[in-house]
Amino acid sequence: MxxxxxxxxxxxxxxxxxxxxxxxxxxLLQLNSSxxxxxxxxxxxxxxxxxxxxxxxATKEVGQAGKVVGIDLKPVEPVLGATVLEGSIEDPAMxxxxxxxLDGGKADVVLSDLAPNVSGVWxxxxxxxxxxxTIALGFARQILRAGGSAVFKVFEGDMxxxxxxxxxxxxxxxxxxxxSASRQESSELYIVCxxxxx
Ligand SMILES: C[S@@+](CC[C@H](N)C(=O)[O-])C[C@H]1O[C@@H](n2cnc3c(N)ncnc32)[C@H](O)[C@@H]1O
Numbered sequence: 358m359x360x361x362x363x364x365x366x367x368x369x370x371x372x373x374x375x376x377x378x379x380x381x382x383x384x385l386l387q388l389n390s391s392x393x394x395x396x397x398x399x400x401x402x403x404x405x406x407x408x409x410x411x412x413x414x415a416t417k418e419v420g421q422a423g424k425v426v427g428i429d430l431k432p433v434e435p436v437l438g439a440t441v442l443e444g445s446i447e448d449p450a451m452x453x454x455x456x457x458x459l460d461g462g463k464a465d466v467v468l469s470d471l472a473p474n475v476s477g478v479w480x481x482x483x484x485x486x487x488x489x490x491t492i493a494l495g496f497a498r499q500i501l502r503a504g505g506s507a508v509f510k511v512f513e514g515d516m517x518x519x520x521x522x523x524x525x526x527x528x529x530x531x532x533x534x535x536x537s538a539s540r541q542e543s544s545e546l547y548i549v550c551x552x553x554x555x
Contacts (some may be wrong), residue, residue: 381412383538387537392506392551399425400424400426405470409436416437416439418551425438426442429443430445455500465502465505466508467506467507468540471510479514482512497527506551507528508548521526527553528550529553
């Protein structure tokens with residue numbers, strides 16, 4: 358078995374053993390252990406949350422004093438401690454609904470593991486991913502409290518630097534990260550953003 362297949366298998370097996378719905382849960386666990394994004398009592402918005410792996414991690418990390426709201430185009434099996442909306446992040450009504458669930462308040466953290474339908478054409482997929490992440494950034498700018506944090510999934514490519522420059526306008530610290538649970542042969546990366554400036 359090739360090393361990358363073995364690693365993919367390892368996370369799939371771990372997810373099954375530990376009751377996570379998706380191996381992607383380990384990406385958030387690894388990002389969180391490096392950057393301490395999720396804290397007890399945090400209010401978290403998870404954009405593109407199906408099937409719910411990140412929701413499971415987030416609800417555990419923020420505990421009962423926290424609040425977790427997810428949104429996805431697809432239905433999601435209920436996750437204890439999370440509220441899930443079915444719809445598109447491109448629908449402005451969703452932003453209002455989420456603000457309502459957060460008691461009209463702001464979020465401490467916005468997570469975006471949003472992924473477009475992949476065409477297999479590298480340039481096209483990169484552009485679609487950046488476009489979705491840009492919409493997620495617009496969402497984050499409206500719902501995050503000052504000092505809050507965000508995570509955005511991106512694919513490597515020529516539009517990445519421009520997107521990072523845009524993030525640096527809104528966040529004091531911006532880090533590019535490749536958690537080991539992310540397939541090494543994939544161009545997927547995560548941008549962790551701290552210290553939101555209003
Ligand atoms: C990689 S999956 C997320 C996996 C999730 N983090 C987990 O751990 O279970 C990406 C999700 O983004 C969702 N998505 C893509 N475009 C969207 C949009 N415009 N609005 C809401 N969700 C969207 C897809 O339906 C898909 O479920």
